[in-house]
Amino acid sequence: MTGSDEIVITGAAGWLGRNLVEAVAPVRSAVRVLVQSDADASILSLAGRSVQPVVGDVRNPADLDRLFDGVTQGATVVHAAGVIHPAGAVRELFDVNVGGTSLVLDRARRTGMGRLVHVSSNSPFGVNPSCDHRFDEASAYKPYLAYGASKEEAEELVLTAARRGDVDAVIVRPPWFYGPHQPARQSQWLRAVRKGRFPLVGDGGNRRSMVFTGNLVHGILRAESVAAAGAAYWIADPEPHSMLEVLATVREAFKAEGFEVSGGQPRLPRLAGVVAERLDRGLQRTGRYSQPLHVIGELKESIVCDISLARQEIGYDPAVDLLEGMRASIRWCVERGHEL
Amino acid sequence: MLGYERKLVDALSTTTDPQERTAVLEWVDDSLRAMPEALRAAVGLGSVVLGLWTSATGKAGAPLVRSLERSWLPPVRLHLRLLRSLVLFGDLELASDASR
Amino acid sequence: MTAFQTEVLVVGSGAGGATTAAVLAEAGRSVMVVEEGPAVAPGRAEPFSLQELAGSYRHHGCSAALGSPPIAYAEGCCVGGSTEVNSGLWNRLPAPLAERWRAQLQLAEFTPAVLDRYADRVESWLGVSTVPGSLPPSSAVLERGARALGWRHEEFPRAFRYDERGRGTKQTMSRTVLPRARAAGAQVVAGVRVQRLLRAGRRVVGVRAVRTHDDGSAEPLTIEADHVVVCGGAVQTPALLQRSGLRHGIGGGLKVHPTIKVVARVPEVLDHDDVPMARITEFAPAIAIGGSASRRGHIGLALADAGADVSAALGDWEHRFVYYACIRSDAGGRVLAVPGLPTPIVTYRLTDADLSRLARGLVHLGEALFAAGATELHASATGAPVAHSVGDLGGWWDAVDRKRANLMTVHLTSSVRMGEGVDGGVDSFGVVRGIDNLRVSDASILPEAPGVNPQAAIMTLAARNADHLLAAL
Numbered sequence: 001m002t003g004s005d006e007i008v009i010t011g012a013a014g015w016l017g018r019n020l021v022e023a024v025a026p027v028r029s030a031v032r033v034l035v036q037s038d039a040d041a042s043i044l045s046l047a048g049r050s051v052q053p054v055v056g057d058v059r060n061p062a063d064l065d066r067l068f069d070g071v072t073q074g075a076t077v078v079h080a081a082g083v084i085h086p087a088g089a090v091r092e093l094f095d096v097n098v099g100g101t102s103l104v105l106d107r108a109r110r111t112g113m114g115r116l117v118h119v120s121s122n123s124p125f126g127v128n129p130s131c132d133h134r135f136d137e138a139s140a141y142k143p144y145l146a147y148g149a150s151k152e153e154a155e156e157l158v159l160t161a162a163r164r165g166d167v168d169a170v171i172v173r174p175p176w177f178y179g180p181h182q183p184a185r186q187s188q189w190l191r192a193v194r195k196g197r198f199p200l201v202g203d204g205g206n207r208r209s210m211v212f213t214g215n216l217v218h219g220i221l222r223a224e225s226v227a228a229a230g231a232a233y234w235i236a237d238p239e240p241h242s243m244l245e246v247l248a249t250v251r252e253a254f255k256a257e258g259f260e261v262s263g264g265q266p267r268l269p270r271l272a273g274v275v276a277e278r279l280d281r282g283l284q285r286t287g288r289y290s291q292p293l294h295v296i297g298e299l300k301e302s303i304v305c306d307i308s309l310a311r312q313e314i315g316y317d318p319a320v321d322l323l324e325g326m327r328a329s330i331r332w333c334v335e336r337g338h339e340l
Numbered sequence: 341m342l343g344y345e346r347k348l349v350d351a352l353s354t355t356t357d358p359q360e361r362t363a364v365l366e367w368v369d370d371s372l373r374a375m376p377e378a379l380r381a382a383v384g385l386g387s388v389v390l391g392l393w394t395s396a397t398g399k400a401g402a403p404l405v406r407s408l409e410r411s412w413l414p415p416v417r418l419h420l421r422l423l424r425s426l427v428l429f430g431d432l433e434l435a436s437d438a439s440r
Numbered sequence: 441m442t443a444f445q446t447e448v449l450v451v452g453s454g455a456g457g458a459t460t461a462a463v464l465a466e467a468g469r470s471v472m473v474v475e476e477g478p479a480v481a482p483g484r485a486e487p488f489s490l491q492e493l494a495g496s497y498r499h500h501g502c503s504a505a506l507g508s509p510p511i512a513y514a515e516g517c518c519v520g521g522s523t524e525v526n527s528g529l530w531n532r533l534p535a536p537l538a539e540r541w542r543a544q545l546q547l548a549e550f551t552p553a554v555l556d557r558y559a560d561r562v563e564s565w566l567g568v569s570t571v572p573g574s575l576p577p578s579s580a581v582l583e584r585g586a587r588a589l590g591w592r593h594e595e596f597p598r599a600f601r602y603d604e605r606g607r608g609t610k611q612t613m614s615r616t617v618l619p620r621a622r623a624a625g626a627q628v629v630a631g632v633r634v635q636r637l638l639r640a641g642r643r644v645v646g647v648r649a650v651r652t653h654d655d656g657s658a659e660p661l662t663i664e665a666d667h668v669v670v671c672g673g674a675v676q677t678p679a680l681l682q683r684s685g686l687r688h689g690i691g692g693g694l695k696v697h698p699t700i701k702v703v704a705r706v707p708e709v710l711d712h713d714d715v716p717m718a719r720i721t722e723f724a725p726a727i728a729i730g731g732s733a734s735r736r737g738h739i740g741l742a743l744a745d746a747g748a749d750v751s752a753a754l755g756d757w758e759h760r761f762v763y764y765a766c767i768r769s770d771a772g773g774r775v776l777a778v779p780g781l782p783t784p785i786v787t788y789r790l791t792d793a794d795l796s797r798l799a800r801g802l803v804h805l806g807e808a809l810f811a812a813g814a815t816e817l818h819a820s821a822t823g824a825p826v827a828h829s830v831g832d833l834g835g836w837w838d839a840v841d842r843k844r845a846n847l848m849t850v851h852l853t854s855s856v857r858m859g860e861g862v863d864g865g866v867d868s869f870g871v872v873r874g875i876d877n878l879r880v881s882d883a884s885i886l887p888e889a890p891g892v893n894p895q896a897a898i899m900t901l902a903a904r905n906a907d908h909l910l911a912a913l
Contacts, residue, residue: 062831094795095800102800110590371500371502378785421744429740432737433489
């Protein structure tokens with residue numbers, strides 16, 4: 001089975017979405033994209049004449065009807081719409097990540113769509129129980145807080161649809177991503193690292209898998225064309241890095257791009273991360289969300305995955321490593337005049 | 341049944357037939373009596389407080405119901421909703437009985 | 441103080457109690473069933489009517505679990521229990537769920553073969569059947585909507601028997617199992633409220649109760665028994681056990697099926713005397729979609745819950761019907777007996793995931809109703825936008841929140857869970873931990889809310905537990 005000529009993308013104006021639209025617009029006859037505003041629609045239209053924006057909300061059945069209206073049967077769907085950091089209330093995570101997924105799956109079935117690639121996350125699996133553990137496709141669900149729970153519930157809907165033969169669906173599980181089209185929070189993070197202001201929590205030896213947007217797009221396209229229905233794959237950069245290495249690599253990337261790096265390497269004791277996590281948990285139970293608290297709570301953890309199955313089964317072959325990917329991110333920011 | 345509760349039932353009930361109105365009042369009275377004690381106590385407390393407030397402001401009838409609906413205090417709205425549900429069900433079910 | 445004696449005392453005459461009594465009596469044991477509520481002649485009041493609420497329910501059908509939002513619920517309180525007032529919908533315990541319980545809780549004798557054997561037995565006592573002929577219009581709406589969208593749907597059978605003219609009679613406990621128990625020698629005494637279990641060490645020796653006579657007088661009673669089986673339902677059973685000093689694993693873990701309603705207006709005139717037997721199962725087990733009692737009063741109440749102009753909308757009430765979406769919730773609740781108060785306090789916590797699931801169910805329900813030709817939908821959340829087309833459903837996500845959602849449940853379970861782990865209040869067969877001769881055999885023992893009507897599961901387990909008790913006698 002190869003990729004279809006037409007593709008429907010939800011979350012198209014998001015970080016991953018824009019990278020994906022850029023990659024597919026030149027080579028598909030129709031790229032039907034769901035965006036939340038006219039401004040996003042205009043921006044995405046610049047990617048090519050094949051881009052057909054539909055302005056709407058992934059939770060609104062009528063907007064989804066318009067999204068799929070007139071799309072040729074057998075087209076691919078990439079469901080990338082999701083909320084990672086809700087604006088204030090935890091509830092939004094479930095309405096969008098689970099509710100939106102349920103509506104998209106149902107539309108995909110009813111309108112005779114072909115392959116559906118669902119963009120999931122590491123969050124349904126929690127954190128590695130030991131420092132040399134890697135998540136793989138046999139790992140059990142152990143969701144990390146509300147975001148993890150919402151992404152787990154979404155995966156269950158997708159897997160049920162595949163198992164029942166309703167939708168030819170596959171799942172990709174990317175960890176922390178980076179790359180072009182990054183949101184303001186990522187630029188702020190890069191700037192903080194360059195100025196030596198972003199702290200390590202604990203000794204910085206905890207490891208992370210990350211995924212460059214280009215690698216993720218490649219992984220999604222491989223899953224689109226090759227994967228078997230109902231399969232799920234971890235999609236990440238070739239190698240994981242310790243947090244210490246990540247920050248050092250970012251600084252190295254800045255230097256290579258002609259920036260000055262300054263400051264030292266501040267550290268927070270691991271206990272600070274533990275307290276932040278407890279507070280995050282408590283706050284989420286009351287339905288509220290604090291992004292800084294969540295981020296600090298998660299910084300101490302190891303989240304590493306094994307991409308061997310994706311390599312073996314769907315020919316996933318990530319070309320970009322962390323240094324190169326960070327350099328590409330920095331260049332992208334520079335090109336657009338973003339302050340770094 | 342407390343005085344304020346009678347007043348509210350009177351304001352809420354939409355039937356014009358006096359026999360039906362009595363039947364609805366009895367239904368609400370029975371229901372309040374049958375309510376779980378803690379819930380009845382909470383409703384009763386609300387009724388006492390609201391009773392004092394309405395005596396002070398002199399509100400009654402439809403204007404009373406409107407100001408209760410618009411209250412920014414959730415317990416007040418909940419209190420109204422509970423009594424309104426009883427009256428509404430009574431109005432509808434007893435009226436349709438009478439017309440059979 | 442009047443005193444009675446019996447071999448087995450069954451507290452409560454509903455699905456669990458009646459079944460327990462019939463199994464034991466038919467095996468030759470001496471059984472007394474005590475029921476707090478009155479004996480109500482079946483068919484005296486119209487189903488779901490105000491008269492039925494007043495005569496056959498506890499609290500006139502008006503109670504609520506406290507929480508944000510509160511969840512309204514009702515319990516039957518009469519001879520035959522909630523089976524006298526429920527829809528009669530019959531669903532055996534889903535096999536995957538039973539298997540999960542068996543594995544996670546190390547339940548003995550919980551294989552499909554065992555459960556089916558007992559389900560067959562209780563079904564033969566009742567008569568379970570689907571509707572002869574075509575479904576009534578209110579059910580046809582759901583079927584039509586589901587078909588249009590390609591969604592899985594089913595007609596659920598009910599504990600009903602049909603005569604040659606196709607008229608159905610609900611096979612309640614008072615019509616079927618209780619007469620069977622009486623015929624085998626069981627005594628069924630109405631108007632008796634058990635206040636406390638009387639204990640001596642590791643045994644229960646009997647109960648302290650009060651009997652209310654027809655003239656309103658109250659007579660204190662003591663009933664001595666060799667074995668006591670408590671079947672008061674998921675709220676009354678843990679309350680009684682707590683009042684009797686039994687607390688471990690008792691009262692916590694309550695589960696309900698949080699339910700949100702929609703009043704739909706359709707072009708055709710609908711029937712209003714029964715609960716639909718059509719269900720949309722596309723989103724099971726997380727979400728179930730069906731229809732609810734829709735007499736004029738119910739439609740009025742649901743419209744009021746939506747914040748609608750009730751009298752205006754009731755003008756064409758015959759074209760309207762109340763449908764619902766209910767969920768299996770992540771979180772749970774608690775039943776707490778309060779010293780000095782006859783009625784326990786019930787609390788229930790819903791997570792954000794639960795509220796979102798309710799909203800999702802509501803939106804899917806809206807989709808089905810529009811696909812069936814509905815023209816106007818009112819959702820039971822104060823201030824929710826009235827929906828006239830699928831696009832309006834997008835506004836329902838935000839309307840279902842803790843302050844505005846008006847929720848109810850008709851099923852309460854799991855407050856005295858069975859299991860061989862440390863948590864549960866009873867073992868695989870309902871035997872209360874730490875007491876040799878006390879059992880629970882009602883909805884309380886189900887480890888989770890099953891996502892379907894629980895009567896079949898309750899009766900199946902009660903029959904199985906009664907056989908286990910027989911082996912011990």
